[in-house]
Amino acid sequence: MIKLRLRRMGKKKQPHYRIVAAEARWPRDGRFIEVIGYYNPRTDPYTLEVNVERARWWLEHGAQPTDTVRALLVRAGVLPPRQRGEGQKPEAAAQQPDA
Template sequence: MAVKIRLRRIGYKKHPYYRVIVADSRSPRDGSCIDEIGTYDPNKQPSEINIDAEAAKKWLGNGAQPTETVSKLFKVAGIEK
C-alpha cells in the first residue's frame, strides 16, 4: 500500500480550506484517510498553516510520501525528513 501525505479540500465554493491528511494513494481526494495531521487556510493573509510536527515526522519515517504542495507547506512549517 502506497501512503501519501496530501491535502483534502473542505470549505465552500471559492473559499477553500484544506486538511493535511495521510491516505492510501488509491483513495479519492475527499475519501477516507488514515490520519489527519494538520490544516491549511490560504484565505488568510498570511496563509495559516497548522501541522502536528511529531505526527508528520512519524509518517515520513514510516515511508509516507508527501505531495509537492505538502512538501512546500512542510518547508514553511520547518518540518524536514
C-alpha cells in the same frame, strides 16, 4: 502507498485544506487515515498548523508527501529545503533535435 496530501474542505469558492495521510488510491476528499495539519491560503497571512511529531512519524514510516504538502512541511520546519537539482528533470539540452 501512503501519501501525505491535501484534502479540500469549505464552501464553494472558499477552500481550506486539511493535510492528511491517505492511501494513494483513495479519493482526494474521501477516506483518510489521519489528519496531521490544517492549511488556509485565504487568510492574510496564510494559516498553517502542522502536528510536527505525527508528520515526522509518517515520513519515517515511508509516507510520500505531494509536492504541495512537501512545500508546506518545509515552511512548517518539518523538512529541510530541497537542494538545487534534487528531484528535477534532466536538462532540455539533451532533447534538442540535430541540426
